Amino acid sequence: METVDQTFKERLIDFTFYCRERQFMLGPQDTREAFDIAERGYWLDRKLFQYSLKAIFCKRKEHFDRFDEMFDRFWSRYYQEKLEARKKAIKQIKKEPETDTLIFLGAKFNKPRQEKEQKEAKQTKGANEQLRLRMTDFSKVDIADKERLEELAEELFHQMSMRFKRRLESANKGRIDIRRTIRHSISKGGLMLDLAYKKKRREKRKVVFLLDVSGSMDTYSYYLLRYVMVLRKYFRELEFFTFSTHLTHVTPMLRAENEEQVLRAVGKNVHSWSSGTKIGESLSEFLSKYGHKFLSQKHIVVILSDGLETGSVTQLKEAVGTIRRKCRTLIWLNPLKGMKDYQPIQQGMVNVMPHLDAFESAHNLESLLKLEKLLMDV
Amino acid sequence: MNTEIESLIADFYKHGYILNDALATSVFLLKKLEKPLLLEGDPGVGKTMLASALAAHLETDLIRLQCYEGLDVGNTIYEWNYQKQLLHIKLFEQERDKKKLGEEIFGMEYVLERPLLQSISAPKPVVLLIDEIDRADEEFEAYLLELLSDFQISIPELGTISAVSKPLVILTSNRTRELSDALRRRCLYHWVDFPTRARELDIIGRKLPEIDQELASQVVTFIHNLRKSSLHKPPGIAESLDWAKTLLLLNENHITDEIIKNTIGSVLKHKDDIEFVKNRSVQEFLMPID
Numbered sequence: 001m002e003t004v005d006q007t008f009k010e011r012l013i014d015f016t017f018y019c020r021e022r023q024f025m026l027g028p029q030d031t032r033e034a035f036d037i038a039e040r041g042y043w044l045d046r047k048l049f050q051y052s053l054k055a056i057f058c059k060r061k062e063h064f065d066r067f068d069e070m071f072d073r074f075w076s077r078y079y080q081e082k083l084e085a086r087k088k089a090i091k092q093i094k095k096e097p098e099t100d101t102l103i104f105l106g107a108k109f110n111k112p113r114q115e116k117e118q119k120e121a122k123q124t125k126g127a128n129e130q131l132r133l134r135m136t137d138f139s140k141v142d143i144a145d146k147e148r149l150e151e152l153a154e155e156l157f158h159q160m161s162m163r164f165k166r167r168l169e170s171a172n173k174g175r176i177d178i179r180r181t182i183r184h185s186i187s188k189g190g191l192m193l194d195l196a197y198k199k200k201r202r203e204k205r206k207v208v209f210l211l212d213v214s215g216s217m218d219t220y221s222y223y224l225l226r227y228v229m230v231l232r233k234y235f236r237e238l239e240f241f242t243f244s245t246h247l248t249h250v251t252p253m254l255r256a257e258n259e260e261q262v263l264r265a266v267g268k269n270v271h272s273w274s275s276g277t278k279i280g281e282s283l284s285e286f287l288s289k290y291g292h293k294f295l296s297q298k299h300i301v302v303i304l305s306d307g308l309e310t311g312s313v314t315q316l317k318e319a320v321g322t323i324r325r326k327c328r329t330l331i332w333l334n335p336l337k338g339m340k341d342y343q344p345i346q347q348g349m350v351n352v353m354p355h356l357d358a359f360e361s362a363h364n365l366e367s368l369l370k371l372e373k374l375l376m377d378v
Numbered sequence: 379m380n381t382e383i384e385s386l387i388a389d390f391y392k393h394g395y396i397l398n399d400a401l402a403t404s405v406f407l408l409k410k411l412e413k414p415l416l417l418e419g420d421p422g423v424g425k426t427m428l429a430s431a432l433a434a435h436l437e438t439d440l441i442r443l444q445c446y447e448g449l450d451v452g453n454t455i456y457e458w459n460y461q462k463q464l465l466h467i468k469l470f471e472q473e474r475d476k477k478k479l480g481e482e483i484f485g486m487e488y489v490l491e492r493p494l495l496q497s498i499s500a501p502k503p504v505v506l507l508i509d510e511i512d513r514a515d516e517e518f519e520a521y522l523l524e525l526l527s528d529f530q531i532s533i534p535e536l537g538t539i540s541a542v543s544k545p546l547v548i549l550t551s552n553r554t555r556e557l558s559d560a561l562r563r564r565c566l567y568h569w570v571d572f573p574t575r576a577r578e579l580d581i582i583g584r585k586l587p588e589i590d591q592e593l594a595s596q597v598v599t600f601i602h603n604l605r606k607s608s609l610h611k612p613p614g615i616a617e618s619l620d621w622a623k624t625l626l627l628l629n630e631n632h633i634t635d636e637i638i639k640n641t642i643g644s645v646l647k648h649k650d651d652i653e654f655v656k657n658r659s660v661q662e663f664l665m666p667i668d
Contacts, residue, residue: 025559033411040410048380051403059562061418061553064569158556188460194452253608265608 012038018074023155025059062154134365137338139219153365157230160372206237206298212305214244214277220335224304227368229262239294243282279309279348280316287322295326304333304362309348317351324355331358338363382406395431396580404568405432414526414547419570422614425550429507442507443493445514451521455531457490484535494525498541506545512554519561526564573615575602581615582622589626596633596664597622603663610648620644635660
């Protein structure tokens with residue numbers, strides 16, 4: 001076995017922290033295994049070390065896709081930082097003593113002041129940072145936060161999807177099936193040792209999402225699209241449309257496994273992306289082309305739009321009224337609702353409000369996560 | 379790359395499985411760290427085949443558990459041999475005292491071993507393949523946790539049975555549903571992607587040595603271009619091989635529109651996908667891959 005030097009050990013611990021900050025689910029066991037492979041000498045071969053850490057640290061495809069880039073970025077960056085830090089440290093040693101003295105139970109301890117302060121600041125920052133990002137309006141995300149918000153969104157959406165799954169599955173246990181229990185007992189001399197249960201008939205959840213991808217919704221559309229992509233795994237029948245000046249049926253493009261592929265396919269095929277808004281016209285098109293197929297008393301229809309209609313308001317009112325009559329629940333998600341003092345006083349919204357079962361905001365991660373309850377309850 | 383991994387790749391190649399460096403490292407760690415390996419990926423990319431190749435490489439048995447909805451302890455871990463227990467009770471109900479009789483009928487000889495128990499009772503390490511775990515219920519995933527982390531199984535009447543030899547566990551999933559974090563935490567992970575063009579050509583050349591190079595190249599280009607299209611079910615390696623075999627049987631040397639119409643059923647399994655291809659020219663799918 002090769003001995004691993006202290007610097008490398010520190011670097012490895014830093015890397016686990018770096019991964020955790022990027023929503024990798026790493027426990028002490030994973031860190032221990034990373035040390036184990038390092039001590040086996042695998043760290044001397046960069047590729048072997050990279051692939052080994054990849055197998056241990058990644059738990060999902062989303063991690064797997066990002067890992068190589070993260071590995072490259074961290075280990076090259078770290079090396080540079082380490083060099084710079086070392087140079088700075090040498091300079092500082094010459095200038096001032098770096099440690100404070102702490103007397104605890106009569107014993108003297110040296111406490112590296114700067115390091116402690118940085119660590120505390122980092123911890124507080126970490127918790128507040130998450131909260132801040134959750135509350136940040138999608139339209140106000142700056143470039144520095146974009147990557148962190150994406151990672152946080154991925155993790156929170158994943159957690160939400162797990163909750164969805166658990167609730168759906170626990171709702172599926174039924175009563176004892178007497179016929180099957182008796183039949184099972186035949187092979188056991190008539191003794192009812194195993195009980196068979198009836199499965200509750202699974203109610204097919206049907207959801208239709210209509211996403212406004214016009215210019216005014218541009219900053220929100222991307223996150224809303226990702227949100228819908230998570231939900232598609234848990235609704236047996238989910239149909240997805242985008243609209244601005246006209247309607248596009250996006251469901252067939254959602255079949256690609258890879259999220260990036262889906263986003264690329266949608267971007268390529270939705271020609272009206274970032275253009276004007278004709279909500280009424282688009283919803284009428286939905287009704288005439290797809291209404292017979294995707295609207296029934298089992299369907300939940302979710303419209304994601306700011307309601308800034310540039311077309312006919314009468315047409316919008318009629319279309320929304322017809323959709324409401326034909327579906328079970330109609331939900332309107334409006335990112336503008338997240339703005340302070342927002343009132344739905346635009347012509348478009350005023351006319352559709354009486355037909356809605358729910359009117360919610362969808363401007364930040366927090367508000368999207370709150371929709372979970374709304375979708376589960378209907 | 380490490381020499382052990384290189385020899386692993388070479389040995390797998392002999393057994394008909396072409397490993398890339400990353401997957402080879404995962405298999406290597408599966409052996410070294412004795413930790414289960416979770417493979418996810420589209421259907422037909424060779425996840426299940428990897429377990430067979432590993433068993434052949436180690437010259438050991440492969441125990442396969444095919445998962446489905448409703449799978450329970452009785453089908454996977456153990457079941458009491460009720461008939462034998464009842465027979466024993468009938469035979470000795472007059473002669474023995476009840477307490478001793480009760481103890482006797484809950485011994486190992488009355489246990490019917492199912493795949494998971496078999497895998498930890500085997501005298502030498504076997505390869506345990508838990509195939510399509512995403513099809514099983516969440517409860518079954520919970521049963522698996524004890525086996526995957528401690529390689530032991532608890533039977534209430536007998537206590538804990540620890541592994542005689544630790545099996546090499548491979549779990550596969552097609553991601554039809556999300557697996558729990560608890561299960562993922564206990565496994566190494568690898569996403570098995572569709573192979574690169576060169577690797578797929580290599581696979582076809584190895585499985586069908588009599589195939590013409592030009593035809594094999596066309597098949598691979600066609601399949602790769604199909605995978606880029608938005609299909610319900612993109613073709614996997616198995617479909618590439620099936621199609622190449624079909625063309626070989628028909629003595630075809632080139633892919634034409636006519637051949638596509640007659641044989642596309644061995645590549646695509648969905649009506650809409652077949653229509654999608656039939657409505658396009660073959661040349662569109664034979665364009666060189668970037």
